[in-house]
Amino acid sequence: MIGAGRASAVAHYRFHIGGCGMPATPVDMWAGYGNYKTVIALDGLRATSRTSGWAHQTNIAKMAYSGVNVVQPVGGLASFYTDWDAKSGNKVKYRYRWTCRLTKIIEELDARGMAVGRSGKYAIMGISMGGGAALTYGAYHRKRISHAFSMSGYxxxxxxxxxxxxxxxxxxxxxxxGVGPFNSDAMWGPPWSIRWINNDPVMQLNRMRGMKVRIASATGIWGRYNTDPIGSVKGTPLEILALQQAGIFQAAAAAQSVPITTDYALLGTHQWGYWQDMVWRAKNSGWFRDR
Incomplete structure (x- = not known):
């Protein structure tokens, strides 16, 4: 248990999930009594095996004190949180099967009574690599996912x-x-493979009809969190690209009459502080609540 008073009803748990042909990976969870939603937060491309970037770089676990349980899977370096066609051929000696792993995480959450709220379904969100994965996983798993949120996603x-x-x-x-290059052909096949289409959020918009879908991005203009010049320079073009991607997705959603909500920040690059703010704006707007 952590904290006191209202906080005494909030606990942090770490459990491990195995199976799917991969080594067991940790999952961190912050859960509060009486909360109305549980969100699974996916990491970015450079996810580590030690802790989620969300835990290391942000304070979003504090949402558990005011309504939203937070679940942070650990690991998934360059995995796109998807089931791969084959091993990559580098030092990672197993085939990534993160779609399978996410499903097993949800089964464990169900067993722990984390399917809260009117719908009994989960929210899923992610940044960068994890943003597109959140939308795609949500689109294909409507029976367990009601909300999907991409921040600075491709x-x-x-x-x-x-x-x-x-x-x-x-x-x-x-x-x-230090594990050697990952081969994207091992993930979804060569660039002309149908699996690239099957994992393209724009191409799966019709599957999202009826879900709560949210996208967020910033402009690439430096703001309050750009205290590291090197990281900021690297993050600027990444965020500009993510903003372009968000615009394409929004236009496609409008053309197909799929309602979504958006959050375009005037300032921000591809960095954790801006993603933390995007999550809190979603929370404070009531987006995590069931309809």
Missing amino acids: ISLASPGMRTAIRLAMIDAGIEA
Whole structure:
């Protein structure tokens, strides 16, 4: 238990989920008595095996004190939280099967009584790599997911250059992490494979009809959290690209008459402080509540 008073009804748990042909991975959860929703928060491309970026870089776990349980799976480096076609061929010696792993996490949450609220379903959200994954997982798992939220996500994979950009980003992330480059062909096949379409959030909009869907991005203009010049310079073009992707997704949703909500921040780059603020704006607007 942590805290006192109202806080005494909030607890932090860490449990491990195995199966799906992958090593067991940790899951951190902050849960409060009487809360009205549980959200699963997905990490970005450079997720580590130690802790979620959400736990290390933000305070969103505090939502458990005021209505929203927060679940943070650990791991998933360059995985796009999806089931891969094959092993990548680097030092990760198993095939990623994160769609399967997320389903097992939800089964564990169900067993722990975390399916709260009127719908008894979960919210899922993510940043960058995890943003598109949140929308896609939600679209295919409507029986357990009612809300899906992408922050600075790459959510129009058919846009010119996106598949090449993802290929290069996965190579870089693997090298930086010391496991060797990840091969995007091992994930969804070559760029012309149908699996790229099946995992493109824009292409799955019709599956999201009736869900609560939210997208958020900033402009790439520096603001209060740009205290690290090197990180800020790297984050600026990433956020500009994410903003373009959000615009494509929003236009496609409007064309298909799929209602969504948006959050476009005037200032912000591809950094955790801005994503933390996006989550709190969603929370304070009531977005996590069931209809």
